[in-house]
Amino acid sequence: xxxxxxxxxxxxxxxxxxxxxxxxxxxxxxxxxxxxxxxxxxxxxxxxxxxxxxxxxxxxxxxxxxxxxxxxxxxxxxxxxxxxxxxxxxxxxxxxxxxxxxxxxxxxxxxxxxxxxxxxx
Numbered sequence: 001x002x003x004x005x006x007x008x009x010x011x012x013x014x015x016x017x018x019x020x021x022x023x024x025x026x027x028x029x030x031x032x033x034x035x036x037x038x039x040x041x042x043x044x045x046x047x048x049x050x051x052x053x054x055x056x057x058x059x060x061x062x063x064x065x066x067x068x069x070x071x072x073x074x075x076x077x078x079x080x081x082x083x084x085x086x087x088x089x090x091x092x093x094x095x096x097x098x099x100x101x102x103x104x105x106x107x108x109x110x111x112x113x114x115x116x117x118x119x120x121x
Contacts, residue, residue: 019090026081
């Protein structure tokens with residue numbers, strides 16, 4: 001079951017973006033926020049509080065693990081990484097992403113067919 005309870009095994013798009021980012025490298029929340037917002041291409045940037053709420057839920061669901069980085073040259077910060085369950089959800093999310101892409105491709109075709117002249121102005 002996903003963290004939100006809405007989509008079994010597939011995860012929400014935001015969860016998948018978090019998992020994708022952490023798959024490449026463990027990181028602390030603030031850096032993760034920047035990476036996820038960059039992947040969202042400026043579309044409704046995620047706020048800090050929202051990200052940390054999602055991270056706590058994902059960790060509680062067993063999708064993430066975290067530990068404190070106690071580098072004494074700066075403030076302590078929690079570093080997140082994927083668990084085995086998180087990797088499995090990321091793999092399972094491919095179908096969800098493909099379904100969303102298919103729906104968006106159909107919408108683009110609709111706009112091109114019915115509003116092509118409006119797109120050129």
